Amino acid sequence: SQPQICRIIKNKERILSEWHRNGDPERKRKREGKDAALEAALLCWVEGARAADLPVSGPLLQLKAKHLAESLGRPDPEPSGGWLARFGARHNLASKKPPAEKGDAEQPTAEHWAGTVLPGLLHSYALSEIYAYGETGVFLPAGSPSKGESAGDRLTLLLCANADGSEKVPLRAVGESPRPRCLQGINLGQMPWSYRASSLAGMTAPLFAEWLQEFNEGMQRQGKSVLLLLTKHEAHPYFQLSNVRMVFGPPATALAQPLDRGITSDLKGHYQRRLLRWLPAERGTEQPTLLDALHMLAQAWGDVRPGLIASCFCAAGFSPSTKASALTLAPGPLSQEQLEHRTLVDKELEHDEEPAEADGDEGTAEGESTGEPLAVQPCPSEREVWGSLATLRRYLECRATSPDLFQAFYELEDVVHMVSAS
Secondary structure: OHHHHHHHHHOHHHHHHHHHHHOOOOOOOOOOOOOHHHHHHHHHHHHHHHHOOOOOOHHHHHHHHHHHHHHOOOOOOOOOHHHHHHHHHHOOOOOOOOOOOOHHHOOOOHHHHHHHHHHHHHHHOOHHHEEEEEEEEEEOOOOOOOOOOOOOOEEEEEEEEEOOOOOEOOEEEEEOOOOOHHHOOOOHHHOOEEEEEOHHHOOOHHHHHHHHHHHHHHHHHHOOOEEEEEOOOOOOOOOOOOOEEEEEOOOOHHHHOHHHHOHHHHHHHHHHHHHHOOOHHHHOOOOOOHHHHHHHHHHHHHHOOHHHHHHHHHHOOOOOOOOOOHHHHOOOOOOHHHHHHHOOOOOOOOOOOOOOOOOOOOOOOHHHHHOOOOOOOOOOOHHHHHHHHHHHHHHHHHHOOOOOHHHHHHHHHHHHHHHHHO
16 A cells, blocks of 8 residues: 555665664564563674674573573573574574584594694693593483482483593483482582483583583682593584683594593493492382482492593593604503403401400409499491481481582491491
8 A cells, every 4th residue: 555655665774774684585574572682682692602603503592591581580581492493583593504613613533633633732731631521321220219209210421530530520410300309408509419400311502501611610710721522412512611622522432532441331330339239128218219329420430540530541542642643552442351450449358357255254344243234235237327327418418518528428338338248
């Protein structure tokens, strides 16, 4: 109609400006989102991320939208997948391909890694500043806790350690249940492990981004600038961080991933050993709960010796003597006998000869001479001992002020195991 034509002519410059800004020549209607402030903030973040050559994936976009919604005080801070899809269509994000990743974000070939990348990294970083990150799956005991208490049948573990074995980052486990009943009432911030949830207990880009941000903050507190070696994966987006430099290894992960050289298998061996020595009759439960499994995994991670970690890094070529020919210097994987030898951490206590039992007359207490019997405290049963340890652990779970307190408790638990087995 004539009035519509007049309005178009009158607003010609504004319409053309918005059309060029959108960049989608096929778009015929301008549809605004319900939350213009959230969309403007999210679009500004996307443009800034792409200007810095950072890839923006759907999961990361959803995580950032959630954080922005919380900061803006929205009542429902969880943007749906449909909202993100409409947001991307309105701003033509699908056709705006991010620039090619450069430098560390690229995945080198095995030859380029061994001849150029690895020697350069060893020249720039000390072994204590080189960290390897990896993931592995473990299974919970069959028929372990009842419905609502478990995280599913499987957990994904996030492992990270440095090349000289001086630091092992606390374990992070990913399960299926977002709020397991057995973790309620626990001071989760002071545990020697952490727990997150995702579909099918798998690793996702938002979970990795959260872990990476916490790792970077930890290095900031220590005043360290470190290298983080990891495998290229869709759940491992590349970030430029203040204290952590991400470097992707070559496709042949066994060539450059130290965790696959024996560290992961050693952890699983210690975990299986602790599961096998679980005694239901003494502990009063049928199977370990998710909480019990998380503590056992933390103990197993602590059982992995620094010497084993250093040797696995060395087997992957991370040695100060590594030069241009790193491939020839990296020995093959550790043999099964070597791995079994390294996993033997429980040593038998050396017992001195027991003192000879005193004769009845020599061992008579002063009170017995008067004929008054002494009240002898009976030795507690193993079930009573394990019940006391469970009470102590629960107290620490609720009142602990530092994850380091659990190390002393784990050592006490191991001593009780040794005594009961002797």
